[in-house]
């Protein structure tokens with residue numbers, strides 16, 4: 218079967234097999250996850266995955282396969298959340314760093330912090346130790362250095378940003394592969410957007426696997442601080458599809474879309490995000506609120522560095538799907554949204570831009 222029809226369009230046909238899995242999947246996921254929106258996102262994501270594998274799975278084993286897929290997806294989400302939580306007390310607030318000697322941190326983390334400190338330039342390290350360990354105030358430190366407390370505070374803030382980068386590098390066991398990595402990660406960590414542009418950090422993140430991984434952690438920490446209406450989701454693995462989907466739903470709700478439209482938007486987002494995971498392995502999805510000519514809506518941009526799409530025109534026609542004919546494909550995503558633009562350079566990558574406007 219080669220079709221781009223969304224699941225459920227034809228309950229009597231082959232898709233009916235997949236739709237019939239939904240109640241079971243809701244039970245499996247619902248037993249492990251409380252939030253009903255998250256349950257629905259995980260169910261939809263499982264379904265998409267099962268459909269993609271459909272032709273390779275024995276129909277009798279489909280419910281079993283679906284249930285295992287759902288549980289794996291729940292587990293990978295949980296692992297992601299645990300990892301973010303276990304580090305959050307160290308990385309969330311600068312004040313959390315104020316007494317590394319006070320036995321607040323577990324031994325393992327103290328060791329990681331020491332190793333990270335050792336990677337900093339001596340001036341930064343001295344500054345942090347003086348302030349955070351010896352409790353010296355910025356005024357005294359400024360006097361000793363012939364500068365102003367404001368300048369010391371700014372340098373401390375940059376030093377902390379560098380420390381967060383070094384901490385994550387040590388914790389993840391990553392040695393930055395290029396000279397561009399550390400400056401890029403530091404600019405990202407400090408939130409210095411001018412510096413990020415100078416260094417083309419976005420471009421670097423799409424090319425450098427090590428930095429993409431670290432930025433993922435940095436991004437999770439910084440997320441609450443970013444502009445609420447612009448959400449950036451780095452995409453490199455399956456769980457990211459669900460995250461992109463959830464963020465899309467949140468922004469759509471913020472814009473004022475109905476519950477039904479929120480679901481359609483979320484589905485279009487998971488469709489284009491899944492393509493990034495499957496074909497490019499690395500990229501990002503940026504979701505934001507837009508207003509233009511008196512209209513309000515949502516914009517979703519998925520960018521990747523990957524093989525690109527050889528025949529972009531054909532990719533946009535029904536019946537053609539890069540996903541073994543069973544995903545909605547780009548035409549499906551376009552039907553769910555108001556506008557979809559595809560910009561792909563073979564050998565370089567693909568950018569998909571979608572808009573949906575409030576009625």
Ligand SMILES: [Zn+2]
Pocket residue numbers: 393394395397398399401421425426427428429
């Ligand atoms: Zn790098």
